[in-house]
Amino acid sequence: MLQRSTFGILPDGQAVDVILLRSTAGLEMRVLTYGCIILSLATADRDARDDNIVLGFDRLDRYVAASPYVGAVVGRYANRIAHARFSLDGRLYDLGANEPPHHLHGGFSGFDRRVWDAEAAGHGSSVVFRRRSPDGEEGYPGSLDVQVTYTLTDRHALRVDYEAETDAPTHVNLTQHTYFNLRGVSDGPAADIRDHRLTIDADMYLPMTGARIPTGEIAPVAGTPFDFREPTAIGARNGGQYDHTFILNRTGPGVRPAARVIEPVTGRAMEVSTTEPGLQFYAGGDRQGFCLETQHYPDSPNRPEFPSTVLRPGQRYSSTTEFAFGVAGR
Numbered sequence: 654m655l656q657r658s659t660f661g662i663l664p665d666g667q668a669v670d671v672i673l674l675r676s677t678a679g680l681e682m683r684v685l686t687y688g689c690i691i692l693s694l695a696t697a698d699r700d701a702r703d704d705n706i707v708l709g710f711d712r713l714d715r716y717v718a719a720s721p722y723v724g725a726v727v728g729r730y731a732n733r734i735a736h737a738r739f740s741l742d743g744r745l746y747d748l749g750a751n752e753p754p755h756h757l758h759g760g761f762s763g764f765d766r767r768v769w770d771a772e773a774a775g776h777g778s779s780v781v782f783r784r785r786s787p788d789g790e791e792g793y794p795g796s797l798d799v800q801v802t803y804t805l806t807d808r809h810a811l812r813v814d815y816e817a818e819t820d821a822p823t824h825v826n827l828t829q830h831t832y833f834n835l836r837g838v839s840d841g842p843a844a845d846i847r848d849h850r851l852t853i854d855a856d857m858y859l860p861m862t863g864a865r866i867p868t869g870e871i872a873p874v875a876g877t878p879f880d881f882r883e884p885t886a887i888g889a890r891n892g893g894q895y896d897h898t899f900i901l902n903r904t905g906p907g908v909r910p911a912a913r914v915i916e917p918v919t920g921r922a923m924e925v926s927t928t929e930p931g932l933q934f935y936a937g938g939d940r941q942g943f944c945l946e947t948q949h950y951p952d953s954p955n956r957p958e959f960p961s962t963v964l965r966p967g968q969r970y971s972s973t974t975e976f977a978f979g980v981a982g983r
Contacts, residue, residue, distance in 0.1 A: 655773040655780060660685055660692075661713025667768050669713055676778045676805030679703075680978070687716065688725035688765040689782045689801050691831050694811065696978040699920030704837030706921065706978075708942040717766075721937075722830040725765035726801050726815075727758040729786060729793050730962070731828040732898070732933060732951035735866045739954035741794065741822055741963065748792035755864060758830070760791030764799070765830070779804040788821065795821030797964075810977035817970035825964045826949045827972060828933070832942030835916035835923060843941035847888025851943075852913045853881040853932060855899035859950060865896055867952050867959075874899070884915065887936055887943060895936045895943075898950055903930060908973055912945050915981045922981045927974040930960050947974040 660671040669687040674680075681703075683692040693705045709724055710716055716723065737750035749760030758765065769782040779802060786797040802814040815827045836844040858879045859867045874880040878891035879899070887893050901911050911932050912925040925932070927947035935944040953959040964970050 655771070655777065657771075660687075663687070663713070663717065663768070669768060670771070672771060672780055674778055674780060674803065674805050676807065676809075678805070678807050678809040680805045680809060680811070682803070682805060682811065684780060684803060685713075685716075685724075686769050686771050686782070687713065688767065689769055689803070690716065690724040690765075691803075691829070692724060694831075696809070696921065697980070698837070699980045704919075705839050706833055706835050706837060708832040708834060708838060708843060720765075722758055722765050724831045725829075726782075726827060727830050728764040728799070728825065728827040729759050729791070729797060730756070730824055730826045730954070731758055731830075731946060731948045732826070733757050733865055735952045735955055737792075739824065741824070741954070744794075746792055746794055755866065756791075763791065764827070769801075774802065775804060778806075793823050795819040795823040797823060797825065799827075801827070806975075808977060809979060810975050813974045813976075815970065815972040817964065818966075818968075819964050820966055822963060822965045824954045824962045825970045826953070826962045827970075828929075828946040828948040829974065830944055830946060832944055833914070833923065834942045835914060835921040836919055837921075838941075845888075845940050846936065846943050847886060847893040847940055848917060849887050849943065850884040850915045850917065851881050851887050851934075852884045853899050853934065854902050854910050854912065855932065856882065856902055857900040859898040859900065861897060865951070867898070867950065867956065869956060869958070871900065881912075881934075884913075888940075893936055893940055895934045897934060899932045899934060900950075901927070901930060901932055908975060911947060914943075914945075920980045920982070922979050924977045924979075925974065926977070928972055929974065947972075
């Protein structure tokens with residue numbers, strides 16, 4: 654049975670619960686029914702000291718008023734769709750232009766701003782979130798039944814499984830938007846993340862326009878600030894500023910390695926594996942957290958040369974990402 658309690662009340666009167674998950678391996682995580690937000694995630698450092706390693710807020714009103722997708726599941730479409738529109742089967746659909754003139758992370762009221770149904774699974778180590786996104790929500794066609802499952806595994810990992818079905822052709826691209834800081838964030842402001850050493854299993858990336866829309870080019874990372882094929886400090890190049898899509902080196906189906914991060918002071922390490930073809934690496938202006946968002950490519954609905962994100966009736970959208978935690982050298 655889930656341990657859950659009320660975290661807050663939304664302006665429309667809906668209650669938002671906080672749910673506690675624990676694994677036999679020692680991971681502990683708190684999540685919200687609002688946006689499937691990961692509120693906290695505690696794991697040990699090289700001295701066996703547990704600390705929360707994700708950024709978050711202590712009050713619901715802060716998520717509602719100011720959250721830049723902190724900890725949430727975003728959709729229907731993670732990342733950007735140029736000019737907030739796409740054509741599907743000969744029909745043009747206009748979306749919410751919440752990053753004018755473009756569409757970002759599902760629009761003005763995407764999945765990150767919705768209350769989800771939640772139920773227990775796995776004897777307190779897993780929770781299943783569900784919601785129906787109605788036809789026309791933020792301009793998307795088709796009613797979409799979505800399920801997101803968080804599981805704390807006995808391998809000291811967080812597994813995220815996404816599933817969806819539709820009653821009309823639509824586009825789907827879901828991701829998890831947690832901001833990590835492996836130094837730990839329990840005691841005051843989070844430390845700078847620029848000394849975290851990052852490896853991304855990608856030989857290629859997508860160059861962007863100034864508005865963060867893909868140019869259509871697929872370029873090699875070699876000789877650029879985007880070369881993380883060997884462990885590199887986040888702050889070593891580009892001023893530590895990133896919001897770019899990396900094309901993962903896929904060697905087969907299923908969950909494959911995507912990235913690894915090591916924090917040198919605590920020794921904490923995180924490995925990311927996924928079924929997705931791309932990884933959005935985001936390190937923002939305050940340098941207190943970074944995101945590794947597994948997903949399809951931005952603006953795929955308008956670029957037939959990119960892997961398709963179309964979901965049709967009778968098909969099932971399925972995606973898995975694992976975040977495994979440990980200590981470097983062990």
